[in-house]
Amino acid sequence: MTDHSTAPDPAVMEFLLSRRSRPAKLLQGPAPDRAALAPLLTAAARTPDHGKLVPWRFVVLEAAALRRLGALVAERGAALGRSQEDIAKARACYDSSPLAVAVIEAPKPSDKIPEIEQTYSAGAVCLALLNAALASGWGANWLTGWPVFDRTLVETGLGLGPSERVAGVIHIGTAQTAPPDRPRPDLDEITTWMDQ
Template sequence: MDAQQLLLNRHSQPRLTEPGPNPDQLQLILQAALRAPDHAMLKPYEFVVAQEEGLNRLGEIFFESAQASGDSGESLARARLLPTRAPMVITVIAKVTEHPKVPPIEQHLTAGCALLQMQQMALALGLGGVWRSGNFARDNVVRDAFGLQQQDEIVGFLYLGTPVKATQPTTAKAITPYWRLL
């Protein structure tokens, strides 16, 4: 897949199965993340990879979060199983550092770009992925489980694996409503 195809056909693959990225693919995925735009080379991110038993540990964190939020029944049981929807989940954390020229928003954007780079590399390798966030990304129980400081943020959870079925990229959109001349 060439770069133009990759960029114009980016899409999410919400239904994933085994196999997930192998060790060599994971290294390429993580290397792609390190190429995200990064003002002052702060590397304002951390990647936490969950696979196999790690998916169950992540599910327990989600379960505890849901329990603390007052969820019950099916909603509570579902929280525990969310990470098992893919063979690998990479939690991307924006690790913000005080810097006179790089405000926190730029550091968050760098972490977000790193996540997108990982998803794009997975697609280029023939894998599928979906970037999820939601309440768990902002929940204090989850934040505490990951040892986050006040200024840190979970940018998202990147679910990776083999697509269950081929997904057709969305059709091209007219760009007219999204840009203008100044």
């Protein structure tokens, strides 16, 4: 394996400067099979992780699991009194997705690493997985939505423990078209330079 720690890699930089998520509603099959997904998960697991706590895990949602979750979203949405529009929109994310990976924040007790840093690490895993999928030629999108914040749904549907949360659901598949790029932040407005 090549050590890229000091050598410039223009191709990677070009990817990062032009990366673009694909809307989940445009994703369809085929999706990566288990063999193709393994290197994407491996890349995501290389995220910064202070203290080597591994405060996250993956739940891979294949077709049957996604449809089961879609039905559970409809059931929970009705129980919570959500509008039919909210329920239909949330359910469609699961019913139409060819594959998704739920990144689960699983904080570990630590005297040295605050829980907020573990939360940040789980978020970094989401972005790393998203970028690994895009760099591998797949369409991908990072979503959450009200279902992942419902404790009954995530504990029943995803098997989460009491201290675990969904950091993101990364939908992965094939995107036939790429939407136009969206406006990006003005670097001058969001950057402060300090020279002393």
